[in-house]
Amino acid sequence: MDRARGRPPLVLMLPALVGLVFLVLPLAGLFVRAPWGTLGTRLGQPQVLEALRLSLVSATIATALCLLFGVPLAWLLARVPFPGVRLVRALVTVPLVLPPVVGGVALLLVLGRRGLVGEWLDRAFGITLPFTTSGVVLAETFVAMPFLVISVEGALRAADARFEEAAATLGAGRWTVFRRVTLPMAAPGVLAGAVLCWSRALGEFGATITFAGNFPGRTQTMPLAVYLALETDPQAAIVLSLVLLAVSVAVLVGLRDRWTGAA
Secondary structure, eight states, X not given: OHHHHHSOOHHHHHHHHHXXXXXXXXXXXXXXXXXXXXXXXXXXXXXXXXXXXXXXXXXXXXXXXXXXXXXXXXXXXXXXXXXTHHXXXXXXXXXXXXXXXXXXXXXXXXXSTTSTTHHHHHHHHOOOOTTSHHHHHHHHHHHHHHHHHHHHHHHHHXXXXXXXXXXXXXXXXXXXXXXIIIHHHTHHHHHHHHHXXXXXHHTOOXXXXXXXXXXXXXXOOHHHHHHHHHHHOHHHHHXXXXXXXXXXXXXXXXXXXXXHOOO
């Protein structure tokens, strides 16, 4: 058994190495072609700092919204049997496979000034969501929430429901059971989902540019700034890409052990 583990078959090693190179090589290309001599100057430019600030703030707010609505939704799918639960689960996961641009168009049709809900918001409260910072947050929330829901639902299904039953038997109410028993058991899944959600929101492009536009200082996040710089200043696009890569890797590496227990 140990010998089999120590010598993996070549038929698996070769495609594994090819896959590793395919994933790592483009990232290495960013470091090789980066303008290291002017990196500090480019990073200090006001538009770069503003895009980074907007990206971090909007991704964090979007993640908070995903936690607020996604955790109860995951609990509903995992713990409450009801007719059509499979259909609801499928609808929740649609943004995972939906092209982000289509998601942006869908948001416009619902929340735009002439949208199903947006027209009423504009007329009744004067609230306009498209092409605003709030629109950025909503677009990121739309594409990122399924990551949280899937992660939390999986954690809830894997948790032993007997602890919840025991707490209920001892007189704990449903909210107390959820807060003191269910949520702590699902905490690793919640953390994993939140990290994935935040990373997905940070890198969102298609739905954001379609629903919120690309206005510097208001809706221009880092991915949008990369796209704009690629057409006018490729070196600046590389620098912005490095920043996004560094932030994403730092978050994933820093929190990975907390939800997987991996070394």
